[in-house]
Amino acid sequence: MMRWHLPDVAATDAVGNVLADTQPDRAIVFLHGDLGAGKSTLARAWLRALGVTGAIRSPTYTLVEHYPLGERGMALHLDLYRIAAPGELEFLALDDADVRLWLVEWPDRGGDALPKADLDVWLELDDDGRDIRLLAGSPTGQEWLDRIGQSPVCSAFLRPNDRKVPQPSDK
Numbered sequence: 001m002m003r004w005h006l007p008d009v010a011a012t013d014a015v016g017n018v019l020a021d022t023q024p025d026r027a028i029v030f031l032h033g034d035l036g037a038g039k040s041t042l043a044r045a046w047l048r049a050l051g052v053t054g055a056i057r058s059p060t061y062t063l064v065e066h067y068p069l070g071e072r073g074m075a076l077h078l079d080l081y082r083i084a085a086p087g088e089l090e091f092l093a094l095d096d097a098d099v100r101l102w103l104v105e106w107p108d109r110g111g112d113a114l115p116k117a118d119l120d121v122w123l124e125l126d127d128d129g130r131d132i133r134l135l136a137g138s139p140t141g142q143e144w145l146d147r148i149g150q151s152p153v154c155s156a157f158l159r160p161n162d163r164k165v166p167q168p169s170d171k
């Protein structure tokens, strides 16, 4: 497990860059967290880092957006908040062999219709910023976490969030 405090959107973007740089050839990522926790912000930074230049819209109503990654296949960004039943996923024709990255917001609503995650990302409000936790869901995900741990960006830029920062009101 890795955990950091993200004081602002720039820090979220930095994590998105690291995740894009270190991800395996085929990665299934679940993005957990309440409304406004920063899931789409992270997904957008990640897709940009993979070279997506056009508009990156939240798949709030479409459930899924597809992004070509050139010769590296494609990425899928899902937001299942408004899915009526997991069975709806079958109609989206998602299990394409070309898919290199799945970014899934509100994955619990997909039930068993989703593949198993390599990485679970948990976001929550933390002061004015966000708290982020990364958990491996597969051996591939564990190797990935090891790579992330070696990233200089993580040690130089991100502040570990082992414990909650004391609040002025705690004094």
Ligand SMILES: Nc1ncnc2c1ncn2[C@@H]1O[C@H](COP(=O)(O)OP(=O)(O)OP(=O)(O)O)[C@@H](O)[C@H]1O
Binding pocket: 006, 007, 008, 009, 010, 011, 012, 033, 034, 035, 036, 037, 038, 039, 040, 041, 042, 058, 079, 081, 105, 128, 129, 130
């Ligand atoms: N590290 C951060 N610090 C401060 N604000 C942030 C951070 N990351 C994201 N935000 C802000 O949080 C707001 C909501 O972000 P976002 O839309 O990514 O949430 P979400 O988790 O995708 O929500 P939803 O479940 O509704 O899709 C945005 O205004 C964004 O700028």
Ligand SMILES: [Mg+2]
Binding pocket: 039, 040, 041, 058, 079, 105
């Ligand atoms: Mg979102």
